[in-house]
Amino acid sequence: MFDDSRNVLRGTAAGLAGAAALGIGYASLIERNAFTLREVTMPVLEPGSSSLRVLHISDLHMMPNQKLKQNWLRELDRLDPDLVVNTGDNLSHQRAVPAVVQSLSSLLGRPGLFVFGSNDYFAPKPKNPFKYFNKEHKRTHGEPLPWQDLRAAFTERGWLDVTHTRRELEVAGIRIATAGVDDPHLKRDRYDTIAGPPNAMANLKLGITHSPEPRVLDRFAEDGYDLVLAGHTHGGQLCLPFYGALVTNCQIDRSRVKGPSKWGAHTQLHVSAGIGTSPYAPARFCCRPEATLLTLVAAPNKGPSKGVRPGVSSSAAVVR
DSSP states (O other): OHHHHHHHHHHHHHHHHHHHHHHHHIIIIIGGGOOEEEEEEEEEEOTTOOOEEEEEEOOOOBOTTOHHHHHHHHHGGGGOOSEEEEOSOOBSSTTOHHHHHHHTTTGGGSOEEEOOOHHHHBOOOOOOGGGGGOTTOOOOOOSBOOHHHHHHHHHHTTOEEOBTEEEEEEETTEEEEEEEOSOGGGTOOOGGGTOSOOOTTOSEEEEEOSSOOHHHHHHHHHTTOSEEEEOOSGGGSBEETTTEESOOSSSSOGGGSSEEEEETTTEEEEEOOOSOOOTTSOOOBSOOOEEEEEEEEEOSSSGGGGOOOOEEEEEEEOOO
16 A cells, blocks of 8 residues: 555656656747737827837847847838837846847837946846845846947937937827836936926826836826836736736836726826747746737826726737
């Protein structure tokens, strides 16, 4: 009898180990490279405005040899967006700047806005994954990355750095008042440098940040921004069916870890699940790497009624 029990336990342990190995293999070899385009419609423009197509990309975490990711990024220009918004964490390697610039080459010819994240400034380091469950854990930085070179490449091609800067531009007949902050994850945000209501005559008031920290989102909402775009969370990266993200890696709640949501009575939020991962955690589970094509349309009314639930028109349309 005892031998039978031991055999059952050994069989169960072997089965669990096999399932774990299959899960790790799937997450690291398949889903991590299953790049996806999501399409979302958000009613955030002033009444009477025409629509605006915004490509939101984030968290490339580029390594020089990631050819599959680079080729997929090149295909995004076929979407013909009116505006590109990059919410940071482009780099994961000292020599990754050329790969990022070449991958985004066609998109850099379109109107674009950007801010940087922690992995534009510092290379990733190996980390105990259980630290992510402690939102107040002490952060350590890797080697400095050549963010100045990346910034120069972006701005030379015409993209606008909105870090601690208020800017106005017109794209596809839409007047946009925009502002951004440096990475709140590193506590580099200085919202007071851009504080105050944006131009009331703009069709779209757009806030941009890397990490969607509530303290920053609250300030954008208080100043009357229609939409805030962010990244950083990787959508949780490792998620469970019927439960979702285990962690957000910031102070935002799990329900807002990716996709559209409301922040306050007026402001809409979109958090990108991102395109890459740290080279020290190269896996995704139930959370495919993604870019998002946002179709911004006129809200039916001004004021709080603009905060209607955004419509997701396609949850997993893969760019070919």
